[in-house]
């Protein structure tokens with residue numbers, strides 16, 4: 001049986017790699033890179049450096065899998081059907097590449113930014129791939145491919161570590177969302193709310209001036225930037241720092257924690 005492994009590599013620091021991740025990297029025959037057109041040269045370089053360091057002298061072959069696109073006409077009529085159809089095509093393309101590039105009994109892997117379980121489509125794709133050859137049902141098992149995932153350090157974990165803060169106040173729930181979803185978020189959830197995938201400082205639309213914000217960009221990278229304060233004090237500073245860093249580097253990845261003010265008895 002061929003094996004596919006999604007390896008979480010952390011958020012940009014080679015030292016984020018766990019022992020399990022390095023062992024998995026060394027077991028690979030092929031590294032699969034899904035070309036979504038969103039990868040930066042910095043990200044590609046980091047992956048190449050990790051492989052060179054961890055697999056010195058026995059680096060797996062890298063195979064580029066060209067990603068397909070959603071059908072815009074179908075998406076306009078029925079968005080969910082379009083996504084379903086697109087994912088089906090993606091899995092078909094991927095299984096064809098794996099059959100061609102990986103011998104029976106071999107292992108292929110994806111090096112996934114952060115942790116594969118958080119805001120990443122690799123495991124969703126592999127869930128479907130697992131079903132290929134087993135009546136096309138991911139649940140039926142016994143398909144052609146065995147699938148594994150190796151946990152990595154997530155952006156929220158890297159953010160908390162950078163500030164040396166706990167993610168939640170005692171016994172409270174944690175909410176993780178995206179910049180796009182933030183405006184519709186119940187204000188009660190802003191007590192311990194991580195925001196990712198935010199291209200436009202969405203906190204400015206929802207957070208009260210006395211809400212605390214812990215903002216981190218390029219977490220784990222030498223370019224790391226950290227800003228902390230209340231939204232009223234540092235909100236504009238964050239927006240300006242974000243724009244300047246993005247202009248300088250050509251890309252930015254940032255994550256923040258919002259901690260809305262709450263009675264002292266609850267902290």
Ligand SMILES: C[S@@+](CC[C@H](N)C(=O)[O-])C[C@H]1O[C@@H](n2cnc3c(N)ncnc32)[C@H](O)[C@@H]1O
Pocket residue numbers: 011012112113114115116117118119120153154155156195196197198216217218219220221253254255
């Ligand atoms: C597609 S998601 C991938 C998340 C990843 N799987 C994880 O476990 O963190 C990309 C988002 O993760 C966050 N992110 C990833 N790497 C980051 C970094 N080095 N610094 C700050 N935020 C980061 C950003 O919010 C970015 O928009």
